[in-house]
Amino acid sequence: QVQLVESGGGLVQAGGSLRLSCAASGRSFRGNGMGWFRQAPGKEREFVAAINWSGGTNYADSVKGRFTISRDNAKNTVYLQMNSLKPEDTAVYSCAASSTYGSAIRANEYDYWGQGTQVTVSS
Numbered sequence: 001q002v003q004l005v006e007s008g009g010g011l012v013q014a015g016g017s018l019r020l021s022c023a024a025s026g027r028s029f030r031g032n033g034m035g036w037f038r039q040a041p042g043k044e045r046e047f048v049a050a051i052n053w054s055g056g057t058n059y060a061d062s063v064k065g066r067f068t069i070s071r072d073n074a075k076n077t078v079y080l081q082m083n084s085l086k087p088e089d090t091a092v093y094s095c096a097a098s099s100t101y102g103s104a105i106r107a108n109e110y111d112y113w114g115q116g117t118q119v120t121v122s123s
Helices: none
Strands: 003-007 010-013 018-025 034-039 046-051 057-059 067-072 077-082 091-097 117-122
Touching: 003 091, 018 034, 018 091, 018 117, 034 067, 034 077, 046 067, 046 077, 057 067, 077 091
Parallel strands: 010 117
Antiparallel strands: 003 018, 018 077, 034 046, 034 091, 046 057, 067 077, 091 117
């Protein structure tokens, strides 16, 4: 059974940093794309960042230069380093794993999802 478990969320002041982790179990995602999405209250889920099997990345314009996605294949884990956080970054952040190798930006290209972790940025 495939599981994705996020951790690292919390409450931080504007300008602060958090590092999210997503640990996968049940199969290896070494050759697969992984992504992060977020959903704020009353808003639709939106793409944040993705990484392909070889380390190539994609970012939403709203987080470019502030967030960094990375992966450790030996640990079957993907990370999201979030710096210079803003109140508008407040959301539930979920990781996702694809059955393909690319760094997809559409949610329907992902097959496995974690439960999410809350990130709250205070002003």
